[in-house]
Amino acid sequence: MSELELLFLSNDDVESLGISLTEVMDAIETGLIAHGQHKVIMPSKSHLVLDFPNKLFNVLKGYVEPVNAAGVKVIGDFHDNYQRNLPSEFALVTLYDPETGIPFAIVDGTLNTWMRTGAVTALGAKYLADKNSRVLGHIGARGTSWYNVRMLDQIFDFEEIRVTSRRPESRERFADVLSSELGKKIRVMDNTEDTVNDADIIIDASRLLEHQILVADKDVKPGAHLQAYGAVLSVERTLPFSVDKFVVDDWSQCKISPYGQFADLVQKGELRDEHVYADVGEIAAGQKSGRESDTERSLFWHKGFAVSDIMLGMLAVEKARERGIGTKLTYFSRPRDM
Amino acid sequence: MSELELLFLSNDDVESLGISLTEVMDAIETGLIAHGQHKVIMPSKSHLVLDFPNKLFNVLKGYVEPVNAAGVKVIGDFHDNYQRNLPSEFALVTLYDPETGIPFAIVDGTLNTWMRTGAVTALGAKYLADKNSRVLGHIGARGTSWYNVRMLDQIFDFEEIRVTSRRPESRERFADVLSSELGKKIRVMDNTEDTVNDADIIIDASRLLEHQILVADKDVKPGAHLQAYGAVLSVERTLPFSVDKFVVDDWSQCKISPYGQFADLVQKGELRDEHVYADVGEIAAGQKSGRESDTERSLFWHKGFAVSDIMLGMLAVEKARERGIGTKLTYFSRPRDM
Numbered sequence: 001m002s003e004l005e006l007l008f009l010s011n012d013d014v015e016s017l018g019i020s021l022t023e024v025m026d027a028i029e030t031g032l033i034a035h036g037q038h039k040v041i042m043p044s045k046s047h048l049v050l051d052f053p054n055k056l057f058n059v060l061k062g063y064v065e066p067v068n069a070a071g072v073k074v075i076g077d078f079h080d081n082y083q084r085n086l087p088s089e090f091a092l093v094t095l096y097d098p099e100t101g102i103p104f105a106i107v108d109g110t111l112n113t114w115m116r117t118g119a120v121t122a123l124g125a126k127y128l129a130d131k132n133s134r135v136l137g138h139i140g141a142r143g144t145s146w147y148n149v150r151m152l153d154q155i156f157d158f159e160e161i162r163v164t165s166r167r168p169e170s171r172e173r174f175a176d177v178l179s180s181e182l183g184k185k186i187r188v189m190d191n192t193e194d195t196v197n198d199a200d201i202i203i204d205a206s207r208l209l210e211h212q213i214l215v216a217d218k219d220v221k222p223g224a225h226l227q228a229y230g231a232v233l234s235v236e237r238t239l240p241f242s243v244d245k246f247v248v249d250d251w252s253q254c255k256i257s258p259y260g261q262f263a264d265l266v267q268k269g270e271l272r273d274e275h276v277y278a279d280v281g282e283i284a285a286g287q288k289s290g291r292e293s294d295t296e297r298s299l300f301w302h303k304g305f306a307v308s309d310i311m312l313g314m315l316a317v318e319k320a321r322e323r324g325i326g327t328k329l330t331y332f333s334r335p336r337d338m
Numbered sequence: 339m340s341e342l343e344l345l346f347l348s349n350d351d352v353e354s355l356g357i358s359l360t361e362v363m364d365a366i367e368t369g370l371i372a373h374g375q376h377k378v379i380m381p382s383k384s385h386l387v388l389d390f391p392n393k394l395f396n397v398l399k400g401y402v403e404p405v406n407a408a409g410v411k412v413i414g415d416f417h418d419n420y421q422r423n424l425p426s427e428f429a430l431v432t433l434y435d436p437e438t439g440i441p442f443a444i445v446d447g448t449l450n451t452w453m454r455t456g457a458v459t460a461l462g463a464k465y466l467a468d469k470n471s472r473v474l475g476h477i478g479a480r481g482t483s484w485y486n487v488r489m490l491d492q493i494f495d496f497e498e499i500r501v502t503s504r505r506p507e508s509r510e511r512f513a514d515v516l517s518s519e520l521g522k523k524i525r526v527m528d529n530t531e532d533t534v535n536d537a538d539i540i541i542d543a544s545r546l547l548e549h550q551i552l553v554a555d556k557d558v559k560p561g562a563h564l565q566a567y568g569a570v571l572s573v574e575r576t577l578p579f580s581v582d583k584f585v586v587d588d589w590s591q592c593k594i595s596p597y598g599q600f601a602d603l604v605q606k607g608e609l610r611d612e613h614v615y616a617d618v619g620e621i622a623a624g625q626k627s628g629r630e631s632d633t634e635r636s637l638f639w640h641k642g643f644a645v646s647d648i649m650l651g652m653l654a655v656e657k658a659r660e661r662g663i664g665t666k667l668t669y670f671s672r673p674r675d676m
Contacts, residue, residue, distance in 0.1 A: 011670040046384045048399045048408060050436055057439060059399055059410060061386045070386060072397060072412045074432060076439020082675045084438070092441050094412060094430055098388055100422070101395060101414020103430050107446060108669065295401065310653065319359075329665060331446065332349040332428075337420045337480065 004102055004332040009239020009316055011108040013326045017319045019115070021151050024312065028119035029284060030066055031311035035250070036285030039040075039065035040307050044256040053209050053231055053259075054079045062306030064314075070096040071310035073109050077231070079209065082142075088207070089113060089143060095312040103331065107267040107313045116308040120249065120280070121227055124300040125201050126155055127283045127290035128247060129225035133200035134159040139192055139214055140205030141165035148203050153182050162199065164189040166206075175203035187268055188325045193219060204228040204235055221318055222295040228261050229302050237265060244296040250305050342440055342670040351444040351664045355657045357453070359489050362650065366457035367622060368404060369649035373588070374623030377403035378645050382594040391547050391569055391597075392417045398544020400644030401436055402652075408434040409648035411447050415569070417547065420480075426480060426545070427451060431651040441669065445651045454646040458587065458618070459565055462638040463539050464493055465621045465628035466585060467563035471538035472497040477530055477552055477572075478543030479503035479512035486541050491520050500537065502527040504544075531557060542566040542573055555580055560633040566599050567640050575603060582634040583615040588643050598641045626644055 042062035049056040056077050063070040068292045075091035082088060091109030094100065099206050121144075125133070136158045138149055142165070149161060161178075163186055165171040175186040189195040192214040196220050206214055207230050215235040220226050226243070227237045235268055240246045240262055248254050251273070267272035278288040280300065291298065320326045380400035386394050387394040394415050401408040413429035413547055420426060429447030434440065459482075463471070474496045476487055476504070487499060499516075501590050503509040513524040527533040530552040534540045544552055545568050553573040558564050564581070566573045578584045578600055586592050589611070593604055603609035616626040618638065629636065658664045 008667055010668050011673075012668065018609065041386065041388060043384060043386060046381060046397070046399070048379065048381060048401065048410075050401055050408065051381060055436070055439070057399065057408065057410070057434065059384070059397060061384070061397055061412075063388055064388065070388065070395065072386075072395070072410075074399075074410045074434070074441070076434065078437075078439040083436055085675050086438060086440075086673055087675050088441050090438070090673075092432055093446075094432070096395065096412070096414065098393070099416075100424060100428070101393070101416040102424075102428050103412070106430075110670075282589055327665075327667060329346055330348050330350065332448075335349075335424055337423050337425050337430075 003330055004335055005107040006103060006329040006331040007115065007317060007320065008327040008329055009105070009320055013320060014108050014316050016325060017316055019315060019319065021154055023120045023315065024115045025122060025151060027311045027315045028116055029123055031064060031307040032123060032281040032284035034064055034066050035307050036279065036281030036287055042250065042306055044253040045305070047259065056145050057252040060306035060309055062310055064307055064310045066222060067311065067314040068098060069310055069314050070098045071306060073306060073309040073315055075109065075113060086321055087143065093202055093309050095310070095313050095317065105313065105317045107316050109309060109313065112309065112312040112316065114144045114147050116312050117144040118151045119301050121148045121203060122151035122155055123284065124227060124247070124280055124302065125152055125225055127280065127302055128245065128298040129201045129291065130223055130294065135199045136161045137196035137199030137202045138163045138166065138205065139195060139203065141171040145174065145205045149178055160187065162187045162195045164191050164192055164195040183196060185328055200224055202226045204230065206230045206234045208232040215271050220297055222297060225298050227300045227302070230261055231259050233261055233264060240265065240271055240298055243299040245298040246275055247278050247280055247283070247298065247300045248276055249280050249302040251276050251279055253305060254301070254303060257303060261301055273323050341668055342673055344441060344667040344669040345443040345655060345658065345660055346665040346667055347443070347445040349448055351658060352446050352449050352654050354663060357599055357653060357657065360490055361653065362453045363457045363460060363489060365649045365653045366454055366646050368400060368463055369645040370461060370619040370622035371637045372402055372452055372626055373645050374617065374619030380588065380644055382591040383643070385597065398644035398647055400648055402645055402648045405649065406436060406559050407648055407651040407652050408436045409644060409651055411644060411647040413447065415449060425481060431647050433646050433648070433651050433655065443655045444650065445654050446522040447647060447651065450647065450650040450654065452482045452485050454650045455482040455642060456489045458646060459486045459541060460489035460493055461622065462565055462585070462618055462640065463490055463563055465618065466583065466636040466638055467539045467629065468561055468632065471500055474499045475534035475537030475540045476501045476543065477503065477533060477541065478545070479509040483512065483543045486543055487516055490539065498525065500525045500527050500533045502530055502533040538562055540564045541567050542568065544568045545571040546572050546573045558635055560635060563636050565638045565640070568599055571599055571602060577637055578603065582635040584613055585616050585618050585621070585636065585638045586614055587616050587618050587640040589617055591643060592639070592641060595641060601638055
């Protein structure tokens with residue numbers, strides 16, 4: 001066999017592809033549908049914990065039939081990186097030929113992680129929130145938050161966007177940048193209650209180190225849609241039981257993976273199969289209904305999964321190949337069986 | 339923070355480093371000692387199974403204190419690759435800074451996997467086999483087999499080396515190459531019984547797809563040392579119980595990982611804690627005795643673990659940096675917290 005080549009896409013390469021929000025959401029939706037149709041193979045994510053919850057790696061792996069690729073993402077979650085003005089998450093996605101196991105691309109997954117998480121947030125709201133939602137209450141102003149708000153606003157074109165976060169400098173900068181980008185004022189709030197109370201869509205993208213209630217059950221009004229996906233419980237623990245629809249991204253993973261917003265409730269046996277309305281992919285694939293009434297309250301817990309990382313990795317690789325972007329590396333010049 | 343750089347080492351780069359067998363064995367032994375001293379963090383390997391046992395990926399991850407690096411290896415196990423004259427295993431090792439989670443190197447792990455497995459085989463025999471072992475019986479003539487025989491012969495300088503494998507062309511070529519390299523005739527055998535019967539050291543590096551007995555209990559003579567590490571049971575199932583010392587590389591992983599030589603016995607609850615004499619690292623670190631009598635029979639089951647991959651990955655990176663080998667990639671030109 002001839003030389004094996006690997007395409008490397010750095011963070012700069014991925015940024016330079018200028019992938020649009022719509023392209024990202026389309027790719028992610030294709031992945032959700034494939035998941036709903038069982039056209040993926042995806043064991044639970046696993047973890048390498050150096051010092052919980054400050055220093056750990058998440059390892060996500062899967063195979064997605066529509067793009068015929070296997071992939072593994074390794075993503076750090078290093079909480080103190082902000083002290084060095086670094087993102088807390090750096091991600092590397094490697095992609096493999098499912099016929100031979102040969103790697104063919106290495107793609108920085110840092111930007112893609114933010115984008116794919118934003119897209120899952122936005123798509124979850126598309127299926128479960130009021131189509132006429134006017135007010136977004138968003139907790140968090142770093143990392144994935146940028147794409148949550150951009151993509152949600154593309155779908156809903158909100159009248160009011162409220163944002164809060166732990167550190168004033170983060171939320172001020174976030175509001176400044178996005179206000180000019182979206183052409184609408186973003187309200188910076190100094191507390192979570194005023195941010196989320198009576199909002200049509202509430203997104204809790206907080207990254208707590210210890211449990212704290214940022215979203216109380218009473219703050220989620222009839223008809224509102226809530227999402228929470230931090231690694232530590234940050235909403236009132238009654239919520240998965242009190243909402244009309246509790247939706248997850250992959251319940252089989254939620255049952256196994258030891259970390260995540262409601263993991264503690266799962267491990268204690270309180271949150272069980274019968275509480276889960278659907279995997280979001282079942283709604284995306286049309287197997288189950290999304291929103292069905294004006295007064296229903298819904299909660300979507302997405303832990304994040306490899307299907308999304310593979311979809312965006314492949315999107316980046318295809319666009320990079322078309323446009324000659326990235327570094328071609330020789331992986332093996334003379335591969336041979338020994 | 340300034341630009342982040344990634345060092346990429348291709349298969350050719352790793353080969354060009356000319357790492358010696360002794361360097362490999364030293365690095366692997368340092369890893370085993372660290373494991374014995376609990377100076378590693380290593381969850382069990384996990385798996386992405388496309389079509390068992392023909393098409394699957396193993397994902398190994400860990401942190402090793404003596405080299406202060408975290409690492410993840412993704413390695414395919416694609417049984418039919420030989421039909422394309424390709425190795426069944428291609429491996430990619432990525433290495434990370436344990437303080438920030440930032441990746442700093444991507445190293446082809448294909449050659450390193452063969453070498454690290456050979457080194458664990460050789461070190462296991464060093465601790466557990468008769469120092470005056472004269473006869474090696476080796477099943478398997480591909481992949482890791484090359485380094486098993488090379489490294490074992492470096493330690494024991496055998497009088498007789500017998501090799502067999504499923505396909506005659508593989509074993510003939512294996513014997514031709516190694517006979518001239520080691521300067522001694524290698525006996526090519528056409529069946530496993532004659533290969534292993536009465537040998538001082540028996541290594542079963544077979545890669546069966548279905549259970550078959552290649553090594554019978556009666557073929558392991560008093561005083562002999564046996565190793566078997568295929569993914570499917572290939573030795574008589576009495577052996578873990580009948581030997582005097584049953585040693586593994588990492589019992590906690592052996593108890594969880596669903597695949598491997600004796601995994602079925604573990605899952606059925608037959609092979610339990612009380613049957614295991616030691617993790618090999620406990621012997622390497624001097625916490626438990628290795629061989630203690632001339633008549634003891636020992637069996638070492640190594641599934642392979644991330645500690646070895648990280649040790650050899652770091653050895654390659656250090657040598658490559660010294661000698662200016664490899665491709666320096668810009669990973670992030672302007673990393674910043676968002």
